[in-house]
Amino acid sequence: MGAALNGARCPAVLVTAAASGQGKTTVTAALARLHARQGRRVYVFKCGPDFLDPQWHQIASGTPAHPLDLWMTGEQDTRARLHAAALEADLILVEGAMGLFDGTPSAADLAERLGLPVLAVVDASAMAATFGALALGLQHYRPGLRWAGVLANRVASERHAQLLQGGLRTPEHWLGAIHRVSVRVGDQSLLPERHLGLVSAPELADRMQRLDAAADALAATPLGRMTLQDWQRWAVDFAPPDAEQETPPLLAGRTVAVARDAAFCFIYQANIDCLRRLGAQVVFFSPLQDAALPPCDALWLPGGYPELHAERLAANQALRDSLAAHVAQGRPVWAECGGMMALCDAITLADGTRHAAWGLLPGAVRMQRRLAALGPQQLDLDGDVLRGHTFHYSTLESSAPILTRTTRPAGVHGAGEAVYRHGSIHASYFHAWFPSSPAAIARLLT
Missing domain, CATH: 3.40.50.880 (Class I glutamine amidotransferase (GATase) domain)
Known part of the structure; x- marks a missing residue:
């Protein structure tokens, strides 16, 4: 669609947080599912080594999901995958790992290197005005990062959402609130966890219903109501990578x-x-x-x-x-x-x-x-x-x-x-x- 007409220019965001467990994967998968349901081609990537989150992203988007890591996969591979995705996608989503600045290299390193706008997810279940201070710190801790805005997760009520929104220094950075009751299945979170991370998506027979529930919750937010034209404010020019070295057929015939x-x-x-x-x-x-x-x-x-x-x-x-x-x-x-x-x-x-x-x-x-x-x-x-x-x-x-x-x-x-x-x-x-x-x-x- 739009990306094909614009070469390697495509709307993209890095979905990040202040720490693990804030809801990055749920929000990323919900965004992917929401846009895929609307007939848009979405490509999703995950920062750092991860097998489980990409399973959810792939099911939500209907397209292959790959890790991006400036050390493990390398900058050349990262640029090549993003460029290839931008040639076909209407939207590119990159989920961060841990907190925005955690790790070497960090999600912030990737965002800075590639010019990705940063969308922060904050678990606001136990805060009010401090939400604004946290958003301000994430935005300005490292100068030069493109900032998309902040989404409040696990919010208790409309009144709670109003308090959170009121704490922001820049009102236009408010991307909405996802309410706590909308991201659970009974007494279980939409994307349940075990000792190595999320439960593998293929294990859950109702996985698509869970993703649809997350997408429905996101659809009620300003972020979820954005059109593709709105997303153009976060467009990124993904330059073509250097020529890839040819892989010798060392396993030919095997x-x-x-x-x-x-x-x-x-x-x-x-x-x-x-x-x-x-x-x-x-x-x-x-x-x-x-x-x-x-x-x-x-x-x-x-x-x-x-x-x-x-x-x-x-x-x-x-x-x-x-x-x-x-x-x-x-x-x-x-x-x-x-x-x-x-x-x-x-x-x-x-x-x-x-x-x-x-x-x-x-x-x-x-x-x-x-x-x-x-x-x-x-x-x-x-x-x-x-x-x-x-x-x-x-x-x-x-x-x-x-x-x-x-x-x-x-x-x-x-x-x-x-x-x-x-x-x-x-x-x-x-x-x-x-x-x-x-x-x-x-x-x-x-």
């Missing part, structure tokens, strides 16, 4: 099987795209439902929630035997986080319940109630460096040989993750962003 179901759902679409650019044929299977691997030369077991499905995974003995035969034949396996957990001998849940796992990687996993590791990581394989991240609530004790360890980016403190090598298996808590080093991924899968 078939890579990828586990994909409720237990193994932490998959970046860009990783699948990278495998295909490397020349691989990609086939999917479900360890929860399938009795055997599809015919393949290599296997990728991504992260997810094996701990929630440990009993079913252990009961699928036929699939376990098929995996064992694959390994016995010396065919490569790359297992990330949850994929590695499922390969181990056993998984002990936080309540002490112990479940047998596949027993193909020596070691025992123990879930815990506190976060075990979080943050950016990189894996150097003889000079080919994969970027990615780690995020897990479990620990692993294993006798498998450690091939190497990941490292943190310069200036970021914390230990790296072990990369285990056991026969043809490579396994780690590290989640890799494949496009950062296609050669390294090809090395792990050959």
